[in-house]
Amino acid sequence: MGKRVLVVGGVAGGASAAARIRRLDAEASITVFERGEHVSFSNCALPYYLSRTVEDKDYLVMMTPEGFKASYDIDVRTNNEVLKIDRNRRMVLVKNRITGEEYEEAYDELVLSPGSAPIRPGKIEGISLPHVFTVRNVTDIVKLDSYVRQAKSSNVAVIGGGFIGLEVAENLKEAGMNVSVVEAARQVMAPFDQDMSQILHKELSDHGIELILSDGVKAITEEKVILNSGREVAADTVVLAIGVVPETGLAKDAGLEIGETGAIK
Numbered sequence: 211m212g213k214r215v216l217v218v219g220g221v222a223g224g225a226s227a228a229a230r231i232r233r234l235d236a237e238a239s240i241t242v243f244e245r246g247e248h249v250s251f252s253n254c255a256l257p258y259y260l261s262r263t264v265e266d267k268d269y270l271v272m273m274t275p276e277g278f279k280a281s282y283d284i285d286v287r288t289n290n291e292v293l294k295i296d297r298n299r300r301m302v303l304v305k306n307r308i309t310g311e312e313y314e315e316a317y318d319e320l321v322l323s324p325g326s327a328p329i330r331p332g333k334i335e336g337i338s339l340p341h342v343f344t345v346r347n348v349t350d351i352v353k354l355d356s357y358v359r360q361a362k363s364s365n366v367a368v369i370g371g372g373f374i375g376l377e378v379a380e381n382l383k384e385a386g387m388n389v390s391v392v393e394a395a396r397q398v399m400a401p402f403d404q405d406m407s408q409i410l411h412k413e414l415s416d417h418g419i420e421l422i423l424s425d426g427v428k429a430i431t432e433e434k435v436i437l438n439s440g441r442e443v444a445a446d447t448v449v450l451a452i453g454v455v456p457e458t459g460l461a462k463d464a465g466l467e468i469g470e471t472g473a474i475k
């Protein structure tokens with residue numbers, strides 16, 4: 211019998227690793243566990259569903275569990291979360307998030323690719339209100355999209371002027387919303403030089419997006435975002451795009467080393 215390989219996480223890292231392992235080893239038994247509803251989706255295209263540049267949410271998903279089975283003989287289990295790693299017994303404890311059932315699986319090799327989660331700072335008042343969204347996966351973007359369309363939201367505040375914040379802002383504007391971008395730094399897109407970011411500031415302004423720089427969020431209410439400066443931004447929908455934090459809980463719990471950036475080494 212071939213080696214038993216388990217992969218935790220089924221998006222860019224996990225799905226690619228599983229496919230690569232199959233190419234290297236025709237005999238291996240490969241299982242991918244993904245906590246979410248989908249594997250192998252196009253994160254990069256998510257914001258473009260808001261404007262229907264990507265017309266159908268199904269186009270966001272590149273590969274299904276059935277496709278993995280048929281093309282690579284890989285067993286992909288969505289809605290299945292790995293809760294614990296027992297390195298001595300070479301076992302993982304898995305929870306089926308649909309049935310609630312917990313079960314163990316043995317491994318010879320274990321690949322961790324749990325990615326990173328959007329930051330949601332606990333200390334901001336109103337951060338858990340139902341109209342405050344983050345964007346990581348297909349489920350998130352469909353939720354945000356349904357909310358803005360069904361609630362007939364008109365004013366959206368996007369917090370964070372990085373790649374994801376600007377893409378979300380662009381596409382919500384395209385979808386007909388009034389969009390404000392709030393950025394704590396003096397410019398959007400931190401990796402760019404200041405003079406280059408001025409071009410982006412003008413582009414946002416030319417498209418009618420309100421840009422607020424050098425200010426942060428103090429509190430969120432149902433109708434507005436209150437900034438540190440005291441300024442208030444009308445918002446019936448808020449999207450947080452202020453960065454991500456590596457998912458290291460499983461690895462730390464298993465005694466694995468964490469690197470200097472705070473991710474799994």
Ligand SMILES: Cc1cc2nc3c(=O)[nH]c(=O)nc-3n(C[C@H](O)[C@H](O)[C@H](O)COP(=O)(O)OP(=O)(O)OC[C@H]3O[C@@H](n4cnc5c(N)ncnc54)[C@H](O)[C@@H]3O)c2cc1C
Nearest residue numbers: 219221222223243244245246253254291292324325326346
């Ligand atoms: C809106 C958006 C737009 C983006 N656009 C671009 C772009 O244009 N270009 C670019 O290069 N990058 C882009 N990115 C970044 C890119 O998507 C990420 O770099 C990439 O998704 C990282 O892949 P990953 O597999 O490491 O992690 P993730 O995508 O975070 O996937 C990890 C998966 O592991 C699962 N998981 C975690 N823990 C467990 C567990 N214990 N059990 C089971 N499953 C678990 C999670 O549910 C998650 O689905 C974008 C990201 C977003 C959110």
